[in-house]
Amino acid sequence: MSLAGSWRAELRKLLLVLAASGVLGWVTGYTLEMLCIGLSVLSGIWLWQLWLMRRWLQDPDQPPPESGGIWGLVYDTIYGLQRENREARGRLQSTVDYLRSSFASMRDGVLILTQSGAIEWSNDAAEGLLGLQYPRDRGQPVLNLLRWPAFHDYFLNGDFQQPLQIPNDRNSRQILQVEITTFAGGDFLLFFRDVTRVVQMEQMRRDFVGNVSHELRTPLTVFKGYLDTLVSSELFEDPRFQKAAAQMDMQVQRMENLLTDLLWLSRIETVSEDRETEDVNMVAMLEELREELRSSHPDRLVVLEVETQDTVKGNYRELRSAVSNLVINALKYSEDDKPVRVSWVHGNGALVLNVVDAGVGIEEEHIARITERFYRVDESRNARTGGTGLGLAIVKHVAASHRAELIIESEPGRGSRFALHFPL
Numbered sequence: 001m002s003l004a005g006s007w008r009a010e011l012r013k014l015l016l017v018l019a020a021s022g023v024l025g026w027v028t029g030y031t032l033e034m035l036c037i038g039l040s041v042l043s044g045i046w047l048w049q050l051w052l053m054r055r056w057l058q059d060p061d062q063p064p065p066e067s068g069g070i071w072g073l074v075y076d077t078i079y080g081l082q083r084e085n086r087e088a089r090g091r092l093q094s095t096v097d098y099l100r101s102s103f104a105s106m107r108d109g110v111l112i113l114t115q116s117g118a119i120e121w122s123n124d125a126a127e128g129l130l131g132l133q134y135p136r137d138r139g140q141p142v143l144n145l146l147r148w149p150a151f152h153d154y155f156l157n158g159d160f161q162q163p164l165q166i167p168n169d170r171n172s173r174q175i176l177q178v179e180i181t182t183f184a185g186g187d188f189l190l191f192f193r194d195v196t197r198v199v200q201m202e203q204m205r206r207d208f209v210g211n212v213s214h215e216l217r218t219p220l221t222v223f224k225g226y227l228d229t230l231v232s233s234e235l236f237e238d239p240r241f242q243k244a245a246a247q248m249d250m251q252v253q254r255m256e257n258l259l260t261d262l263l264w265l266s267r268i269e270t271v272s273e274d275r276e277t278e279d280v281n282m283v284a285m286l287e288e289l290r291e292e293l294r295s296s297h298p299d300r301l302v303v304l305e306v307e308t309q310d311t312v313k314g315n316y317r318e319l320r321s322a323v324s325n326l327v328i329n330a331l332k333y334s335e336d337d338k339p340v341r342v343s344w345v346h347g348n349g350a351l352v353l354n355v356v357d358a359g360v361g362i363e364e365e366h367i368a369r370i371t372e373r374f375y376r377v378d379e380s381r382n383a384r385t386g387g388t389g390l391g392l393a394i395v396k397h398v399a400a401s402h403r404a405e406l407i408i409e410s411e412p413g414r415g416s417r418f419a420l421h422f423p424l
Helices: 003-028 031-058 069-104 124-130 149-157 196-231 239-269 282-296 316-332 379-385 391-401
Strands: 109-113 119-122 164-168 171-183 187-194 278-280 302-306 312-314 340-347 350-357 405-411 415-423
Touching (some): 003 031, 031 069, 196 239, 239 391, 282 302, 316 340, 316 391, 316 415
Parallel strands (some): 302 340
Antiparallel strands (some): 109 187, 164 171, 171 187
16 A cells, blocks of 8 residues: 555544544433543554554564554554665675675785774784784774874875875885875775885886986096097098087087986975075065077067966976976977967966967877977977977976976977976
8 A cells, every 4th residue: 555545544533433433422421521532532542553562663673563554554654674784784894894805805005994083903014013002902093093183184184185205203214105095975094005115116217217326427427528529639630520529519418418417307306395495585586597599599589478476385496497497398399480389377276487489299199298308208309309308307306395296298290389387
């Protein structure tokens, strides 16, 4: 029976009771009294059903009371909802058990926190890495147990887009990487990974690049000095040697540029908390760079468009290096009669530096990789322009150290747009 049909049946019962009570009262001469008795009986039946429902809801594992009419329909509906709820909870619990089993087998430390930051669950690896034990520490605020100032700031700030690397106070030689994500409407899932080996290898790579670059610079300087001496001597006045001397000088200059870029990239890759920062006047920097390019590229046109005078908090030398690389690249890879447009504007909640050229463009499959060190889109093109292959890698690392985003848009044959978005 449907709910509407049950209500109509109950209404008919009520009318029938009232009619019977009214007829009996008319016969006996006690109409009002008989109506009150009829309504009292009907109310007693409903109160009895409510008592049965209350007793059943206190122990829902028991079968529902037997009843007909609308009460039977109510019992059946509640029982059906309870069964669906039990099945849903069972499926959810099995999912949770599966996830916990998966997390428990991980080598990374895993924590599940409530919205308030209290520990709900942790795996065995968290005990070895962090000294936490489950279920002993369940319900404890994680910030009371992990007393790393950098972790406190990271967790309370709520910006988890980038992972955090911190030294483990339980082992000063161990570096932990923390990644946090939210789920289930505000709970937290934390991963603690031992990245000591990765950090050490990266530091070794940086040290190697820096040391090799320094070591190569000395013999290269000596070689260039002797080459300049020989070029100015009478021996190289012979036309047979002039071409060879010019090629040697060009390659020495190329090596010097490469070493300079390597040393600079090695420097900016080492992110330091106490790095010098200032309010950088980007407009003044762009105007200064344009004047320099007028001397070094007198036949090229650089159009500067300024919509804001806002400054950027950062390191002047690094920002100057990044902007210079973008503009010089645009000049290299576009025709001499095509202008390069540089703009400093507001856009989408950020300060945006745009460098736009009408050059050869970049195929889409190369865009994701052109910021890698020494990545070549076209070997012959790079040989003609004399690039070191490190310019965009420098730009990428400068952007990362200034919390900026490098966006690249390009279409072959129509040009490219390189944009640095600095968050406000």
